[in-house]
Amino acid sequence: MTTENKLWEKAENTVFDGQEQQMTGEQWTTARGSWTIFPQLCKGCGLCIERCPTGVIRWASELGAYGTNRVTVDPEGCITCKICADYCPDAALSVVVEERSRSAKT
Numbered sequence: 001m002t003t004e005n006k007l008w009e010k011a012e013n014t015v016f017d018g019q020e021q022q023m024t025g026e027q028w029t030t031a032r033g034s035w036t037i038f039p040q041l042c043k044g045c046g047l048c049i050e051r052c053p054t055g056v057i058r059w060a061s062e063l064g065a066y067g068t069n070r071v072t073v074d075p076e077g078c079i080t081c082k083i084c085a086d087y088c089p090d091a092a093l094s095v096v097v098e099e100r101s102r103s104a105k106t
């Protein structure tokens with residue numbers, strides 16, 4: 001099996017933001033990179049769903065910390081373009097492109 005065919009995995013991820021606050025996100029990783037949502041920060045504005053070119057972001061069944069809808073991803077179709085993270089007004093999304101994936105395209 002090539003790394004390109006590796007299935008995405010959901011995992012807990014602990015990070016620190018600029019305020020040194022500990023947050024727990026839900027992260028999926030693949031050969032192309034990683035996609036992480038921090039439910040504590042998502043206010044459910046829906047901008048990421050609107051802007052995702054592949055339509056893989058959807059509403060999660062659980063509510064976010066504000067009691068509003070929050071998002072999740074169907075990771076198989078994510079192309080790690082980062083558009084969702086760029087548009088999120090609350091820094092609730094983090095997309096990291098795998099360097100080897102990036103250089104393979106050039």
Ligand code: SF4
Nearest residue numbers: 052078079081082084
């Ligand atoms: S990185 Fe791009 S393809 Fe992946 S969920 Fe975000 S907007 Fe959609």
Ligand code: SF4
Nearest residue numbers: 042043045046048088
């Ligand atoms: S753009 Fe950010 S705050 Fe808005 S729904 Fe998406 S993740 Fe949540």
